[in-house]
Amino acid sequence: MNLREILVRQFRITGALAFLAVAAVTLQAQERSLPDSQTPREVTMSGEARMQVRDILAEKAQFTPAQKKMSSRLVFAAKAARFELARTSFAGAVSPVATDERGHVVVEIAVKGAVPESLVRQIEHLGGQVLFQSDRWGQVRASLPLKAVEEVAAADAVASIKLPSRARTNIGAVTSQGVVSHGANTAKASGYDGTGVKVGVLSDSASAARVAVLIASGDLPPDVVVLPGQDGAPGTDEGAAMMEIVHDLAPGAKLYFATAYNGVASFANNILALQAAGCSVIVDDVTYFDEGVFQDGPIAQAVNEVTGLGVTYFSSAANSGNLTDGTSGTWEGDFLNGGVVTGPIGVGGETGFFHNFGTTASPQNYDSLTVATSFISLKWSDRLGGSSNDYDLFILNSTGTTVKGFSAGAQTGAQDPFEFVEQGTNCGTVAASGYCPAAGDRIVVVLFNGESRALHIDTERGQLSVQTAGATFGHNAGLNTVSTAATYWNSAKTGTKLFTGFANRTETFSSDGPRKIFYDPDGSAITPGNFLFGTNGGTTLQKPDITAADGVSTHTPGFSPFFGTSAAAPHAAALAALVLQARPDYTPAKVKAALIGSALDNMAVGADRDGGFGIPIALPSINFAISH
Amino acid sequence: MKSRMLLLFSIALVALALASPCSALTIDVFSGALSLTDPTQLGRLSRNGIPQDWTGTEPYPGEINPGVTYHYEIFDIPAAEIALTPYIQISVDSVSTNTFFSVYDGSYDPTNEAANWLGDAGSSGNYFGIDPIFFQVTAGSGDLLILVNNTGALNAGIGDPFTVTVEGFIDTEFDDPPANVPEPASLVLLGTALGGVFAAYQKSKLVQ
Numbered sequence: 001m002n003l004r005e006i007l008v009r010q011f012r013i014t015g016a017l018a019f020l021a022v023a024a025v026t027l028q029a030q031e032r033s034l035p036d037s038q039t040p041r042e043v044t045m046s047g048e049a050r051m052q053v054r055d056i057l058a059e060k061a062q063f064t065p066a067q068k069k070m071s072s073r074l075v076f077a078a079k080a081a082r083f084e085l086a087r088t089s090f091a092g093a094v095s096p097v098a099t100d101e102r103g104h105v106v107v108e109i110a111v112k113g114a115v116p117e118s119l120v121r122q123i124e125h126l127g128g129q130v131l132f133q134s135d136r137w138g139q140v141r142a143s144l145p146l147k148a149v150e151e152v153a154a155a156d157a158v159a160s161i162k163l164p165s166r167a168r169t170n171i172g173a174v175t176s177q178g179v180v181s182h183g184a185n186t187a188k189a190s191g192y193d194g195t196g197v198k199v200g201v202l203s204d205s206a207s208a209a210r211v212a213v214l215i216a217s218g219d220l221p222p223d224v225v226v227l228p229g230q231d232g233a234p235g236t237d238e239g240a241a242m243m244e245i246v247h248d249l250a251p252g253a254k255l256y257f258a259t260a261y262n263g264v265a266s267f268a269n270n271i272l273a274l275q276a277a278g279c280s281v282i283v284d285d286v287t288y289f290d291e292g293v294f295q296d297g298p299i300a301q302a303v304n305e306v307t308g309l310g311v312t313y314f315s316s317a318a319n320s321g322n323l324t325d326g327t328s329g330t331w332e333g334d335f336l337n338g339g340v341v342t343g344p345i346g347v348g349g350e351t352g353f354f355h356n357f358g359t360t361a362s363p364q365n366y367d368s369l370t371v372a373t374s375f376i377s378l379k380w381s382d383r384l385g386g387s388s389n390d391y392d393l394f395i396l397n398s399t400g401t402t403v404k405g406f407s408a409g410a411q412t413g414a415q416d417p418f419e420f421v422e423q424g425t426n427c428g429t430v431a432a433s434g435y436c437p438a439a440g441d442r443i444v445v446v447l448f449n450g451e452s453r454a455l456h457i458d459t460e461r462g463q464l465s466v467q468t469a470g471a472t473f474g475h476n477a478g479l480n481t482v483s484t485a486a487t488y489w490n491s492a493k494t495g496t497k498l499f500t501g502f503a504n505r506t507e508t509f510s511s512d513g514p515r516k517i518f519y520d521p522d523g524s525a526i527t528p529g530n531f532l533f534g535t536n537g538g539t540t541l542q543k544p545d546i547t548a549a550d551g552v553s554t555h556t557p558g559f560s561p562f563f564g565t566s567a568a569a570p571h572a573a574a575l576a577a578l579v580l581q582a583r584p585d586y587t588p589a590k591v592k593a594a595l596i597g598s599a600l601d602n603m604a605v606g607a608d609r610d611g612g613f614g615i616p617i618a619l620p621s622i623n624f625a626i627s628h
Numbered sequence: 629m630k631s632r633m634l635l636l637f638s639i640a641l642v643a644l645a646l647a648s649p650c651s652a653l654t655i656d657v658f659s660g661a662l663s664l665t666d667p668t669q670l671g672r673l674s675r676n677g678i679p680q681d682w683t684g685t686e687p688y689p690g691e692i693n694p695g696v697t698y699h700y701e702i703f704d705i706p707a708a709e710i711a712l713t714p715y716i717q718i719s720v721d722s723v724s725t726n727t728f729f730s731v732y733d734g735s736y737d738p739t740n741e742a743a744n745w746l747g748d749a750g751s752s753g754n755y756f757g758i759d760p761i762f763f764q765v766t767a768g769s770g771d772l773l774i775l776v777n778n779t780g781a782l783n784a785g786i787g788d789p790f791t792v793t794v795e796g797f798i799d800t801e802f803d804d805p806p807a808n809v810p811e812p813a814s815l816v817l818l819g820t821a822l823g824g825v826f827a828a829y830q831k832s833k834l835v836q
Contacts, residue, residue: 173683175801185802217683488759493721495654495793496802508756551759553681560681561762563755 046401052090053394053403057352057448059088060392060408066154071162072409072419073097074107074149081146093403095424095434097163099146104128107149108263109140110159110385119157126151132266137298139265159385159414165264166289166375166422173217174560176248177489178549178571180496184249187578187618194250194577196584200274201242201570202260202267202284205235210556211257219244219555225256227273232259241559242285242570245552249574249618252581253281260286268302271313275306280580282306283314283573284475285566290418291474293456294381294531294538295519300475304521307480312580312588314482314573316565317544320461320471322512324603324610328467329459331357331367332516334532335380335391335445335452338365352392355445355455357466364466366396366444372437373462374423378407378445381454381531381538382417383523389450393419398440405435408448417453437462454518454533461509469609471511477543479517482576482592485510485611486550486568487602499549499615501600506547506611510565513543513609546595547602547611548572575616583625594625653713653804655705655794662727662778662786666699669738672777673730673748679763680731680747682715682800689748691741699786700777702736705794707771712805713796714767718749718774720792721760725753726778726785729763729792734770744768752779760793767796 059079067075076085077097085091099105104127111119114135123130128144141164144152153161179185187193206226214220220243232239243255256279258270267286274282291297296304303313321327338356358364378393388411395405407419424434443457443464456473457464477483485506490496492503518531518538530537548571551561559567572595579594580586586594596613598620603611671694680686710716720729730748737743746765754760765772774792778785798805 173800174681177802180802488755490719490760490762493719493760493791493793495719495795496717508758551755553764555683560679561755 048089049396049401049403052093055089056403056406056408060410063410064150066150068410068412069153069158069160069414070149070409071160072407073163073422074161075409078146078149090403090406093405093434095405095422097146100143103145104143105146105149106131106141106143106164107161108164109142109152109161111138111140111157112159113138115140116157119152119155122152122155132263134265134269137265137268139263139298141263141265160416162290173219174244174553174555176245176549176552176554176571177496178245178552179248181489181499181549182249182571182575182616183498183618184574184578187622188251190619192578192581192618192622193252194574194581195252197250197253197281197577197580198256198277198279199246199250199253199573199577200256200258200277200279200282201239201246202258202270202274202282203232203239203242203286203566204261205232205237205259206239206243206257207231207233207235207237210237210240214240214244214555217555220247221251221255223254225254225277227256227258227270227277230258230270232261235259235261236558237556238285238559238566241554241556241562242283242566244554244556245562245567245570246283246574246577249571250577253574253577260284264288264291264298268298271299271302271306275309275311280310281312281314281573281576283569285316285564285569287318287474287476289375289377289420289460290416292384292416293379293473294454294517295384295523296478296517296521297384297474300478300481301521303475303478304480307588310588312482312576312591313480314484314569314576315476315478316569317472317483317485318476318511319509319564320458320511321463321509322471322506322610323467323469324512325508327463327508328469328471328512329371329373329462329464330468330471331457331464331466332455332468332470334454334534335447336360338363341446352449353447355447366400366442367457368398368465369437369439369441369443369459369462370465371463372439372441373459374437375460376421376443376462377458377460378419379456379458380417381518382411383519384416386413386523387411387415387417388413389417389453390448391417391419391453391455392446392448393421394444394446395421395435396442396444398438398442400442404441453531454516454537469512470514470516472513472515472543476511477513477515477541479541480588482546482572482595483513483544483612484565484569484572485544485547486563486565487547487611487615488551489549490551499600499602499617501602501614504547504600504602504615506603507550507563510610511544513541515541515543517541542607542612544612545592546572546599546613547615572616575618575621578618579621579625582622586625590625590628594621594628597628598624653796655709655713655716655796657791657793658703659789659791660701661789662699662701662776664699664783664786666701667738668697668699669777670694670697671741672696672698672779673728673741675728675751675779677750679750679761681764682766684747684766686747686750688742688745696781698777698779699783700738700775703774703792705772705774707767707769710767710772710796713798715764715797715800716767716772717762717764717795717797718792719760719762719795720749720790721754722788722790723754723757724785724788724790726780727776727788727790728752728779730775731765732773732775733768734773736773736775
């Protein structure tokens with residue numbers, strides 16, 4: 001299996017994507033939609049499933065200190081590679097990790113402080129190779145023999161080791177309809193085209209070949225700058241399509257590009273690099289699956305830094321659905337004790353508690369996938385790199401008779417508060433291995449050891465039977481990010497017209513907010529000792545901030561039409577460029593205020609969890625800036 | 629072949645000399661559904677998933693199912709109505725996955741579907757079940773013929789409603805004709821009560 005194919009998986013919203021019709025629910029952010037039946041549902045498992053879970057936790061109980069630093073999937077994959085799991089009951093549920101022809105696996109290593117030279121030498125001595133390192137973010141990306149991962153994990157300098165972060169992007173001759181929808185054509189006729197403003201774009205890629213074609217066709221300006229070595233090729237050229245949109249609305253702006261697809265640390269570095277290149281507006285459309293939900297990680301921290309240096313930063317809100325349209329694949333709320341884990345998942349002498357997705361009166365100790373997904377994450381409100389409350393994630397089949405996948409890493413004070421289950425390999429064939437998703441699969445959360453925390457389950461564009469709001473997370477929903485939801489350019493079904501507001505609802509896939517955070521970027525608790533929704537811990541951010549056009553035409557193959565909040569974010573960034581042309585002295589806060597101050601309400605009066613403050617329009621935004 | 633005359637003609641007036649219209653020139657908006665009395669053809673265009681755009685790069689998709697009978701209907705936009713706005717954008721609001729839209733220049737021969745083909749929608753049914761699909765063509769010298777055919781066997785697609793919006797622009801940047809261009813001769817719509825001139829204007833609120 002090609003490593004690059006495994007490292008990054010892209011998902012583009014296309015015209016062929018269809019969502020199941022789910023009845024809309026109009027619950028507030030922390031309410032849940034409960035199944036029709038009021039019969040309490042426990043986690044029922046067959047004897048085989050019980051044995052599997054017991055055996056998994058028995059293995060976990062034997063983790064060495066080094067293994068406790070490794071993600072669940074790495075630990076069990078390494079054990080499987082050493083044939084230690086061959087006779088276990090759960091061997092079939094262990095997802096293999098991708099290795100190259102030498103048997104090497106790419107890992108991301110978090111270190112305490114700067115990267116020590118001794119670690120680099122150790123990796124090389126073991127036959128590995130350092131691919132990227134950052135003293136700033138305390139990260140090393142390395143290729144290692146799978147059998148050597150545990151030895152590296154044992155090093156004192158190493159805080160944790162995991163598989164590479166997965167990411168995805170949220171979508172001249174051809175012009176975006178957003179030029180009309182947002183009134184940018186009128187602004188251009190009035191002399192505002194973004195001249196004098198530099199706009200940086202981050203996405204998967206903008207290959208030299210595609211950029212050259214777009215320059216030749218007039219869909220990009222001739223002076224586009226791709227940061228050296230950062231075009232991200234080979235990829236989908238989604239970054240090129242985003243730059244097209246910016247150029248359509250702000251043809252006078254100078255464009256820069258850098259890839260966001262070489263890992264979290266590289267992404268953060270490139271944000272800083274674009275600011276250093278002079279960009280006063282930066283936009284991205286990427287989500288890394290292992291970004292923190294309740295605390296800013298490195299990417300959001302980079303956003304915070306460049307914002308402090310005068311950059312107005314935009315990002316896609318993501319395309320993971322929302323509660324209003326019944327398309328949510330998110331569950332967020334406080335751990336609710338669903339009873340002691342006994343018999344089914346218990347191990348002699350071990351303690352643990354099921355999470356109850358229902359209520360005390362009507363418990364349901366699992367959530368069901370109504371739309372299958374290849375990636376399920378569980379995160380909780382511990383500090384990044386300092387989790388000491390140990391939660392585990394299990395995926396059972398629809399009848400609870402088999403454990404199909406699991407993530408049972410250890411959190412003993414130095415790990416991230418995350419557990420991930422990813423799709424296995426060869427699903428649908430007799431050679432299937434690991435988790436093979438199916439609608440109806442049950443998600444079970446266990447508090448293995450520790451205290452109640454706020455939980456966040458994300459199914460990355462799957463859908464859940466018990467769902468909540470709060471889909472957008474990470475830097476996409478960061479304090480200093482202008483988080484952008486999406487509305488179809490022709491959502492009013494009146495043709496190429498200026499947006500009017502309430503006729504322009506957000507897309508059914510556009511991720512909703514709000515975004516609760518419990519920690520400052522440095523890990524300080526916002527409300528010390530209070531890490532729950534129910535006790536009003538942390539702070540709640542209004543996210544998304546605004547809504548912009550998607551479903552537009554571009555000249556990049558595969559992106560016409562260009563759907564998703566990936567298409568919306570560059571529209572918003574282009575409008576910011578127009579505002580900055582009018583007011584080059586404007587701070588990021590004032591640019592945001594200009595966009596919001598003149599925005600058209602589209603989902604509810606005032607700010608709401610779906611569309612934010614509404615849809616900004618070019619000339620009113622410029623006029624607001626001129627007059628304030 | 630059914631012929632439809634022009635229903636509306638929109639003129640955008642500019643209050644300030646520098647401001648350009650931001651409303652599209654709506655050539656026509658019509659709704660309908662195929663019926664069993666519509667003419668038939670053998671075979672239909674393949675849906676290649678690629679909507680045509682003004683670069684004209686969508687390849688002719690070819691035909692499939694040559695032995696299957698499909699019904700079709702044609703909506704005629706006279707050449708005179710699009711002479712000033714040859715860049716045409718067609719939006720189709722329909723949840724049906726059994727109707728398909730294409731555009732021809734001047735004439736249509738059901739026995740030779742490749743002749744005079746300008747482009748098509750590439751797919752059927754609203755994006756995500758809600759968002760109208762759209763495609764773009766550059767008008768030829770003849771009338772603009774918008775053709776809809778059903779795509780399912782056993783008349784699947786017959787009766788499925790659709791609403792089509794036809795917009796025209798003077799260039800690929802969605803610009804309307806300048807305000808001082810004289811109106812084409814007004815035309816009487818046959819069969820409906822709608823008619824007259826539809827005027828739209830915009831005032832800029834820019835602080836000078």
